[in-house]
Amino acid sequence: MVAEIIAERCTGCALCVYVCPTVALTLRDRRADEAGTHRRIVELAEPDCYNAQNCLEICPDEAIVMHPLTEPFTVGTDVASADADEIRALCMAAGVGSKQLICMCAETTGAELAAAILNGAHSPEALSLATGARTGCTELCHQPILQLLAAAGHGDAPRNPARGFQWYGIAATALGLLADGEVADDVREAFSHYPLDSDLRVLSGDFSEFAPKGGQP
Amino acid sequence: MNHGPALLPPAFMPSEYGPEPRPHVAMLPSMTSVSVTELFPSFDAPITQGDAADLDIVRATTRAALADVDMSKITADSSVNILASEHGFGLMGGLPYAEMVKTIREVVVERTGCRDVRLRLAIYRGFQEADEVRDHFGFDEAFDGKVKGLGPFDRGVEVDTAIGPMYLVQRAFDADFFIHAYYDDPREMYFNRLLYKSFKSFCMSYARFETRSVYHSLFGNRSGSIIPRALFDSAYVQARYTFSSVLRTSPAGVIGVDATDDLYAIDRRITAGHLATYGRMQRLFAEIGDCVAVWDGGRWGYYLHAGGIIFGVLLTNHHDSFDLDVPVVAGFLQEPGNSVNFTRNKSLRGIVVNQAWVGAGIPYVTMPFSSPMYIVGDDQAQLWREDPTNPLLIDRATVVDDVAQGIEMACTRGGTDRVIVFDGSYGHITCNESMADVLRERAPAVDREVEQVLLPKWLAQRGLA
Incomplete structure (x- = not known):
């Protein structure tokens, strides 16, 4: 599917521009021959539209519709295109699994995202364009992608557009509760009844206590 | 055991995220209803079930x-x-x-x-x-x-x-x-x-x-x-x-x-x-074993209820969700090099989608690999084809003409005769007679185990004993 802007309905409010994960939408002056009355209008770069539909959902004026693509295309980065050791190191540094599906919608693994970063995708939108990740639900993979970029030294990528809100910053994570490898005392006190030590051991890779109890593994 | 006709589920909000409302699975002659208070008499009477x-x-x-x-x-x-x-x-x-x-x-x-x-x-x-x-x-x-x-x-x-x-x-x-x-x-x-x-x-x-x-x-x-x-x-x-x-x-x-x-x-x-209440239902659902699930409501299939329990629980309940001694029940837990992806109940032998919202934010794209999916009607299949959250799901699912055909195909392929319907019902579970027999047979033992063993443990783990 690909988006289409309905010129006479578009008010140029730019909300769609602010939420597109691949930055496929931009704002420009309306041409004299275009329908509609507002001075500004949104323009779509069709090849960059990956059917996320955030624009469709946020548009208050029903000025965006989706159409089937005449020629569907496949998006992805070959994991073999980057050095395997560098991929593993980047995933480790970011605290994500290299074989894990980070984007459950596009079925993008940590390794594929790392390869794309190593190949030059240095912003969330560049990663989305290179892999298709963050263009489905646009939620579950959001933070691991920011973590991977930060681990690769690109955590300071400027927001695009500058006033947009397709992403903000890195939020607090469980591993941030550790101080010198242990759960910080104030955290343990503030959140009693949580098996924090056990959960953080699991998050750190120690699954020794994870033994199936009569059920399926 | 004599089985009466199934009760109809509550009416739901029509939505562009799902197909036009169609007849409920509860209207099929093979369906019946099992009352949750028949299964667990300790449940209090409700003030409403949505009427x-x-x-x-x-x-x-x-x-x-x-x-x-x-x-x-x-x-x-x-x-x-x-x-x-x-x-x-x-x-x-x-x-x-x-x-x-x-x-x-x-x-x-x-x-x-x-x-x-x-x-x-x-x-x-x-x-x-x-x-x-x-x-x-x-x-x-x-x-x-x-x-x-x-x-x-x-x-x-x-x-x-x-x-x-x-x-x-x-x-x-x-x-x-x-x-x-x-x-x-x-x-x-x-x-x-x-x-x-x-x-x-x-x-x-x-x-x-x-x-x-x-x-x-x-x-x-x-x-x-x-x-x-x-x-x-x-x-x-x-x-x-x-x-x-x-x-x-x-x-x-x-x-x-x-x-x-x-x-x-x-x-x-x-x-x-x-x-005390959902805990009993959760453990009862873990007793179901091989079965086929049907989605038949006006929200995401993942969140449709059967006797107050969502489909997602059946998909994942091979461990006790309330036992805090178990570190991972299901989830996207991550750790370098040894990932634990979302684990699914292998006893779920098929999912028939009579009506439900498409993914619309919920990724199911790999679910057909573990539980084959049967989507009823070309109109509904088209919605899934256009769903941004599950770009390849329709290629992995089977499109069927009607829900009875889907249930038959799922049961035959899955080697089971038990069918449970997630249609938004509270107070009862819509299912076929084979499933009703299993629920009635297993409930008394679940009731005793929860009351005598699990509930005290669950409460103590949360500082509520």
Whole structure:
């Protein structure tokens, strides 16, 4: 599917521009021959539209519709295109699994995202364009992608557009509760009844206590 | 055992995210209903199971619950947002929750003289879904047009919490104060583990993608509720918080409304009640074994109920979700080089989609690999084909002409004769006779085990013994 802007309905409010994960939408002056009355209008770069539909959902004026693509295309980065050791190191540094599906919608693994970063995708939108990740639900993979970029030294990528809100910053994570490898005392006190030590051991890779109890593994 | 005809599920809100409403599976002659109070006699009788005729009772119950709530923060000149979350509108067709929300407004206006009471609908997919909810439940009339949706991709605000920065949705908090209007559906109990579930909206309804992603992907599911608690306790939220009003349920239906400014107290009451009721249902579902599930309702298939339990529980309940000694029940838990992906119940031999929303934010794209999916009708198949969340799912599913054909194919291929239907029902489970026999046979032992062994353990693990 690909988006289409309905010129006479578009008010140029730019909300769609602010939420597109691949930055496929931009704002420009309306041409004299275009329908509609507002001075500004949104323009779509069709090849960059990956059917996320955030624009469709946020548009208050029903000025965006989706159409089937005449020629569907496949998006992805070959994991073999980057050095395997560098991929593993980047995933480790970011605290994500290299074989894990980070984007459950596009079925993008940590390794594929790392390869794309190593190949030059240095912003969330560049990663989305290179892999298709963050263009489905646009939620579950959001933070691991920011973590991977930060681990690769690109955590300071400027927001695009500058006033947009397709992403903000890195939020607090469980591993941030550790101080010198242990759960910080104030955290343990503030959140009693949580098996924090056990959960953080699991998050750190120690699954020794994870033994199936009569059920399926 | 004689089996009577199946009861019809509650009516649901039509939506562009699903197909045109079609006949319910409960109307098939092979279907019957099993009462949850027949299975577990200790469940209290509900005040409603979603019937529009019961709304006066919901209204009166809400008013009674709000009678002693401190609303002194709110003055005639204040602005107040009532924050409602979308899954409340999937409970028994949504009418009881909508009635509670409308009644909160009425009482606030009466008690405080405040006229600027707005409704903020926290919705996953954005304004279009919010518009559907607004129109279907008559919120424009009830709120003098002061109704807006908010989604996880809306403009955010960074909030300092005890565990670090988090990002909330600005529009949820664009008034002087807010009221947390919630419901207690335990829903993904394999994720929330029934630890501080009453706070979950602060992370998964009122928060942006960044915060939601951390909850799903960068916390263990036993400790994930630290995030909403940290947000609730933050100075930013507490400066605006007034009180909470929560629609109380059991698998039998709506059982009341709990309202106070002490959300922790509400949560303790809900948790204790849920462990005894939903805990029994959760363990009973673990006894089902090989079966085929049918989606037959007006919301995401993942969140459709059968006897108050969502489909997602059947998909994942091969461990006891409430036992905090088990570190991982299901989830996207991550750790370098040794990932634990979402684990699924291999006994679920097939999923027949009679009617449900498409993914619309819920990824199922790999589900057909473990449980073959049968989608009824070309019109519904087309919706799945266009779904951005599951770009390849339709290539992995089978499109069938009608639901009976889908059930037959799923049972034959899966080697099972048990069928359970997730059609939004509370108070009973829609299923075929073979499944009904299993449920009735296993319930007494589950009842005893929960009462004598599991419930004391679950309560103790949460400091509630």
